[in-house]
Amino acid sequence: MQQFLWYRRAVLGAMAALGARPLTALAEPFTAQADPFALGVASGAPSRDGFVLWTRLVGRGARPLLAGAIPVRYEVAEDEGFHDIVRTGEVRADPQAAHSVHLELAGLRSGRPHHYRFHALGATSPVGRTATVPDQADRLRLALTSCQHWELGWFGAYRDMLAGDPDLIVQVGDYIYETSYPDQPKVRDFGAPEPRDLDGYRARYALYRTDPHLQEAHRRVPWLVTWDDHEVLNDYAALANREGLPPDMFAARRAAAYQAYFEHMPIRPSLWRAMASPRLYRGVDWGELVSLSMLDTRQFRSSPPCAAPTVAHNVRLNHCTERSRPDRTMLGQAQEAWLARRLAAERRPWTLLAQGVFFAPLALDGTGDTVYSDQWDGYAAARSRLLDQLGRPNVRNTLVLSGDVHSFWLNELHQAEDKPPVATEIVTSALAAQSPPPGRFGDVHANNPHIRFSDLNHSGYVRIEIEPKRLGAQFRALDLKSAQAAPSILKQVEHGAV
Numbered sequence: 410m411q412q413f414l415w416y417r418r419a420v421l422g423a424m425a426a427l428g429a430r431p432l433t434a435l436a437e438p439f440t441a442q443a444d445p446f447a448l449g450v451a452s453g454a455p456s457r458d459g460f461v462l463w464t465r466l467v468g469r470g471a472r473p474l475l476a477g478a479i480p481v482r483y484e485v486a487e488d489e490g491f492h493d494i495v496r497t498g499e500v501r502a503d504p505q506a507a508h509s510v511h512l513e514l515a516g517l518r519s520g521r522p523h524h525y526r527f528h529a530l531g532a533t534s535p536v537g538r539t540a541t542v543p544d545q546a547d548r549l550r551l552a553l554t555s556c557q558h559w560e561l562g563w564f565g566a567y568r569d570m571l572a573g574d575p576d577l578i579v580q581v582g583d584y585i586y587e588t589s590y591p592d593q594p595k596v597r598d599f600g601a602p603e604p605r606d607l608d609g610y611r612a613r614y615a616l617y618r619t620d621p622h623l624q625e626a627h628r629r630v631p632w633l634v635t636w637d638d639h640e641v642l643n644d645y646a647a648l649a650n651r652e653g654l655p656p657d658m659f660a661a662r663r664a665a666a667y668q669a670y671f672e673h674m675p676i677r678p679s680l681w682r683a684m685a686s687p688r689l690y691r692g693v694d695w696g697e698l699v700s701l702s703m704l705d706t707r708q709f710r711s712s713p714p715c716a717a718p719t720v721a722h723n724v725r726l727n728h729c730t731e732r733s734r735p736d737r738t739m740l741g742q743a744q745e746a747w748l749a750r751r752l753a754a755e756r757r758p759w760t761l762l763a764q765g766v767f768f769a770p771l772a773l774d775g776t777g778d779t780v781y782s783d784q785w786d787g788y789a790a791a792r793s794r795l796l797d798q799l800g801r802p803n804v805r806n807t808l809v810l811s812g813d814v815h816s817f818w819l820n821e822l823h824q825a826e827d828k829p830p831v832a833t834e835i836v837t838s839a840l841a842a843q844s845p846p847p848g849r850f851g852d853v854h855a856n857n858p859h860i861r862f863s864d865l866n867h868s869g870y871v872r873i874e875i876e877p878k879r880l881g882a883q884f885r886a887l888d889l890k891s892a893q894a895a896p897s898i899l900k901q902v903e904h905g906a907v
Contacts, residue, residue: 443469445530448618451627452525452539453634453675454693455577459515460539460631463675464527466508471615473608478503481510482528485517489524489536502529507611509672513679519544520696539631540576546696550575552630553837553871555637555765555812556583559617560595562841562889566870567622569887569896571629573872576695578630579703581812582637582765584674585613586842587666593843596890605662610669618673622892627675634674635689635703637765637813641666644783649712649721656719690744692751699875700757702748704764709741713782723783725773732780732787739788745795752798758906759875760799763810768792768834769820772856784813796824800831806906807832808873808880815839817869817884817899819862830859833904835882837871841889844868864899880904 445466454461462483468474478501485496495517502508510527517523520543527534552575557564570578587603587610604610618624626632638645641663648656648663667687681687689705713721714732726732738745752760767784770777780786799807799822809822809832818836823829838844845865853863867886874881882902888894 443467445474445532446527446534447471448615448673449624449628450525450527450534450537451632451675452537453632454677454691455540455542455631456515456693457519457542457544458517459513459541460523461675461677462510462512462514462525462537462539463673464510464534465615465618465672466502466510466529467615471619473611474504474508476504476508479508479529483510483512483525484528485514485523485525487518487521487523489538491524491526495523507669507672511671511676511678513677517541520546535628537628542694543696546698547876549577549695549699549875551577551579551873551875553579553581553763553810553812553835553873554840555581555837556639556815556839556842557617557623558583558586558590558839558842559620560586560589560597560599561593561843562839562868563596563892564620564622564841565892565894566840566868566885566887566889566896567626568893569885570870570872571626575630575872577693578626578632579701579763579810580632580634581763581810581837582635582707583639583813583839583842584634584636584670585617586639587613587641588639588643590843604666604669607665607668610666611672614669614673632675633693633701633703633763634676635705635763635765636670636707638707638783640670641707644721644723645707646710646713646721646783647708649716649719651720651722653717653720659719690740690747694757697757698877699759699761700751700755701761701763702751704740704748704762705744706739706765709744710739710788711737714787716782721783723781725779726782726787727779728776729782732782733789735790737788737790739785739791740795745791748795749798752801752804755801755804758806758877759880760804760807761810762807766811766813767818767836768809768811769818769822769859770857771850771853771860773851775856777856793824796822796831800824804831806880806904809834810873811836812839815842815845815868817862817864817867817871817886818860819884819900819902821859821861823859835871835873835902837869838864838884838886839868839889840870841868862900867897867899869896869899878906880906 715729820834821830822832869886
């Protein structure tokens with residue numbers, strides 16, 4: 410099985426621009442001085458005949474290995490005892506990718522649980538569990554999560570998430586935070602400054618992957634992931650950024666952050682191979698039950714409206730007509746066209762779009778024309794184009810899954826105020842991050858009649874269960890200051906299929 414690295418020239422260019430030095434290969438044999446699998450294992454992007462498996466080899470204290478390429482053997486079985494092994498082989502963990510492994514498998518039986526493990530440097534990894542997608546499905550259980558700040562909360566919500574036995578964990582961004590918030594109480598410390606280069610971002614991801622709750626969630630359940638802004642820099646939009654850095658300078662930092670993201674996520678390397686930019690938008694369809702499209706709302710968006718071209722900062726917009734310009738895009742032309750093709754061919758009873766930021770209109774005052782720039786409100790024409798696609802007669806029972814705003818929301822989505830809704834939006838709160846300050850969104854329900862529920866005071870995640878004729882969702886809140894917190898259900902939602 411060949412292993413592909415993402416867009417090596419761009420990464421090496423970013424390393425050079427940031428002053429990073431490639432690792433020097435040491436003479437073999439190399440012997441690890443600690444557990445090389447201390448960051449665990451993971452799986453993701455399941456299909457009917459395969460998935461991607463991940464691990465990363467590290468040294469003592471989860472630090473990088475100063476070594477050349479290391480052979481890694483793998484085993485995949487349909488039973489936990491590895492009596493029925495269906496695939497074995499060997500790949501290389503290369504220093505250019507921080508000794509990460511992305512094993513993309515195909516040709517397996519559909520609808521089957523699979524167990525996997527890696528062997529390297531005289532050690533064996535934990536046994537991971539994943540599954541292929543069934544040809545026919547009568548149920549999909551997924552957990553929707555976003556926004557986990559290492560310093561501001563424990564990741565104990567994953568214990569409750571696993572207790573719900575999800576088929577898939579959908580993470581819609583802010584997997585890491587680059588920024589520390591000194592005015593907020595901490596439960597633990599980053600122990601390092603804000604990352605700005607490849608080494609810094611790699612260290613931040615490695616720190617996150619040492620969390621036992623997060624590690625266990627990756628070990629037991631396949632994930633589908635996309636990024637938002639904190640994986641690079643808060644509020645960035647394409648190459649516009651809050652520091653106002655010139656595009657070529659910010660591009661180097663962004664390329665380093667993107668490379669570190671790939672090195673630590675169970676992402677199919679075939680989506681990143683030999684591309685000028687990494688591709689995160691893709692579809693994962695669950696049998697004939699659910700069409701799920703994962704979107705990228707950061708990399709290709711237009712610069713924020715009513716702002717200097719190189720500056721991106723989430724601000725209140727007051728009567729900013731530029732946000733409605735038809736040439737403005739949230740997804741970029743290629744991604745918009747890809748999604749339009751998927752929706753035009755839709756035949757499944759449930760259509761899900763998972764993406765990073767608040768989708769519904771959110772008026773901050775009674776005029777309806779004061780909004781935040783970083784949300785889809787800053788890209789109103791792009792939202793209208795997508796709502797028109799969701800209004801197609803073949804697209805039924807549509808659910809938009811969102812994150813970012815550290816609060817829970819349930820929103821109706823309308824093509825126009827006088828038309829019935831074409832979709833519902835579920836916004837998950839932060840799994841572990843601070844709540845919005847009081848008054849941030851104004852008088853929510855008075856100014857936004859399409860918003861059916863909001864909670865601005867709790868962290869947590871959303872459990873979703875989909876069957877052919879119904880969808881159920883639970884907004885589950887947990888105390889982020891306690892790793893052993895018991896959940897409370899803020900709202901239970903039930904939808905019948907049309």
